[in-house]
Amino acid sequence: MREIFPISTDRLIIRCFRADDAAAFHSWRNDSDVARYTLWEYPYSMAEAKAFCAEQAAFEVFPTGNWCQIMMTDRATGQAVGDIGLGLNVDGDDALEVGYSLHRDHWGKGYMTEALRSVIPAVAKAISACVVKAEVDVRNSASASVLSKLGFSRGPVHKKRSFVKGEWCDEVDYLLSVA
Numbered sequence: 001m002r003e004i005f006p007i008s009t010d011r012l013i014i015r016c017f018r019a020d021d022a023a024a025f026h027s028w029r030n031d032s033d034v035a036r037y038t039l040w041e042y043p044y045s046m047a048e049a050k051a052f053c054a055e056q057a058a059f060e061v062f063p064t065g066n067w068c069q070i071m072m073t074d075r076a077t078g079q080a081v082g083d084i085g086l087g088l089n090v091d092g093d094d095a096l097e098v099g100y101s102l103h104r105d106h107w108g109k110g111y112m113t114e115a116l117r118s119v120i121p122a123v124a125k126a127i128s129a130c131v132v133k134a135e136v137d138v139r140n141s142a143s144a145s146v147l148s149k150l151g152f153s154r155g156p157v158h159k160k161r162s163f164v165k166g167e168w169c170d171e172v173d174y175l176l177s178v179a
Contacts, residue, residue, distance in 0.1 A: 001059055015071055026046050030046075031104055035165075037140040065090060074106075096124050098132060
C-alpha cells in the first residue's frame with residue numbers, strides 16, 4: 001500500500017490515512033447528506049473517526065479480504081476533501097471493490113472521477129484484480145454518474161438488498177474490467 005501512495009492528479013493528492021485526519025474525516029462522515037446512501041451509521045462520533053483513522057493509518061500493506069480507506073486531499077491547499085474505500089478480494093475473488101465519500105463542499109467538481117481514474121488502475125495492478133466492483137443505492141444518481149464516466153457497466157437492480165438507516169434500499173452493481 002505504501003508503495004503505491006501517494007498518487008498525484010492535476011488537483012488532488014491521494015494518500016494513506018493519517019491519525020490526524022480524524023477531524024476532517026469526521027466533517028463529512030457525520031454529515032447527514034453525505035451519509036444518506038452509505039452503510040455507515042449516522043450520526044458518526046468523533047471518537048469513531050479517531051479510532052478509524054488510527055486503524056487505517058496503521059496499514060502498511062493492503063489488507064486482503066478486507067476494506068481499507070485512502071484519503072483525498074486538495075493539491076493546492078492540502079485540505080482533506082474525501083476518501084475512497086478499497087475492498088481487496090473481499091468475496092474471495094480477484095476483484096477490487098470501491099466505495100467513496102466526499103465532503104459536500106466539493107460535490108460536483110469532478111474530484112471523485114479524477115481520483116478514481118488514477119487509483120483504480122494502480123491498485124488493481126498491485127493486487128492483480130481483473131474486475132472492479134461498486135454497489136450503489138439506486139437513489140444515488142451522483143455516484144452512478146461517477147461510475148458511468150469511468151466506463152463501469154450498470155447491472156440489474158437488486159430490490160431491498162440492504163437494510164440501512166431504518167429502510168430497505170434497492171442497489172445496483174457496477175462492474176469495470178481492468179484486465
